[in-house]
Amino acid sequence: MRVLVADDERLLADMIAEGLRRVSMAVDVCYDGDGALERIAVNRYDVAVLDRDMPGRTGDEVCRSLAGSDAGTRVLMLTAAAGIRDRVEGLGLGADDYLTKPFAFAELVARVQALGRRSAPAVPPVLEQYDMALDVARHTVTRDGRPVNLSPKEFAVLHVLMRANGRVVSAEELLEQAWDEFADPFTNAVRVTVMTLRKKLGQPAIIHTVPRAGYRIGGPE
Template identity: 75%
Template sequence: MRVLVAEDERMMADTLAEGLRRFSMAVDVVYDGDSAVERLGVNRYDVAVLDRDLPGRSGDDVCRMITSSGISTRVLMLTAAVGIRDRVEGLGLGADDYLTKPFAFAELVARLQALSRRSSPALPPILERDGVVLDITRHTATRDGLILALSPKEFAVLHVLMRAEGRLVSAEDLLEQAWDEHADPFTNTVRVTIMTLRRKLGDPPLIHTVPRVGYRLGS
C-alpha cells in the first residue's frame, strides 16, 4: 500500500510515517497542501491522510481536488476539531473516513487498511449525467433543475447507475450494491424499482434495459 501523509506538524507526520512503514506501507510525507497536490499529480497513492488545517491549500481543498479529479486515491481526514458538525463537513467534501486528534495509532492503521481494500475510485459528492444531478451529501436528485421525489431505494439504484457512467449494470450487481443481505434475489424487486425510477425520471427515457444483461443510464 502506498500512502501520502500531509500533516503540518512535522514531528507528528514523521512519526506516523515511521510507524506506517513498519506495517509494510510505502509512505511519502509532505507538510503543506501545495506539496500534497504536487505529489498527487505525480504518484498514485492508495490513501491520502490529510490534515484539514494544512498551510497553503487546506486539507479541504486537497480533498476536493482528489474527488473532483476522479483519481482512485482514498482520503482519510485528520482534525483537532471534535464537533460532529466538523466531522460531517469533512465527510461531505468527499473524504472516505475521518479521525479526530488525538487518536490511537492502531486505529489509524486499521482504517487505512480498510480503505485500501476499496477498489472503486473515490467519487465526488455530486454526480451529474444527462441533466441528472445527484447530491449524495444532501440526498437530493434533480433532472434539468426539477426535483425528483425518489424513495431511498430509488435513490440508491440511481446512484449505482450514475457511478457506472453509462456502463451496463446487471440486476445482480444492483442487488448487491443497493440492497442488504436479506434481499431475495429471486423476486422482481429490481425490475419494479427500475420501472418506478424510470417513470419518475420522465422523458426522454434515461434508463435503458438490455434483456438478460442489465441496465444502463444515458440519453
C-alpha cells in the same frame, strides 16, 4: 499499498509515516497542501492521510481535488475539531473517513488498511493464491499453513504481486507501489527483494520471472 501523509505538524507526520512503513506501506510525506497536490499530480496513492487544518492550501482543498479526479485515492481526514458538524463537513468534501486528534495509532493503521481495501479495484482483507495466504490486517503470511517471516519490504512486494492476481508486474510498478518517492529507479532493490522473498517462501517456486517484463505469482512450473 502506497500512502501519502500530509500534515503541517512535522513530528506527527513523520511518526505516522514511520509507523505505516513498519506495516509494509510505502509512504510519502509532505507538510503542506501545495506539497500534497504536487505529489498527487505525479504519483498514484491508494490512501491519502490529510490534516484538515494545514496553512495555505488546506486539507479541504486537497480532498476536494482528489474527490474530483479519477485517481481512486481514498482520503482519511485528520483534525483537532471533534464536533459532529466538522466531521459532516469533512465527509461532505469527499473524505472517506475522519479521525480526530489525538488518536490511537492502532486505530489509524486499521482505518488506512480498510480504506486501502476499498481502493479500485477492491481487494479482500486476506489474499489467497495456491497454498499461500496473506493477511493485510494481521500482517502475516502463511504457506501451506506454515508462517513465513517477512521483512516489511518483502511483505509489501508480495502484497503487490498477489493483488495483481497472476498479472505480470514490472519492476517499475513494484518500485512505484512498494517503495516511496525517494526510490532510485536504477537500483537493484526489486531484484534483491524478490530473490530473498523467493528463498523465504521456499519450494516449489511461486514467484516467476517473466524475461524483460517483470514478475508474477503462479503455480509450480
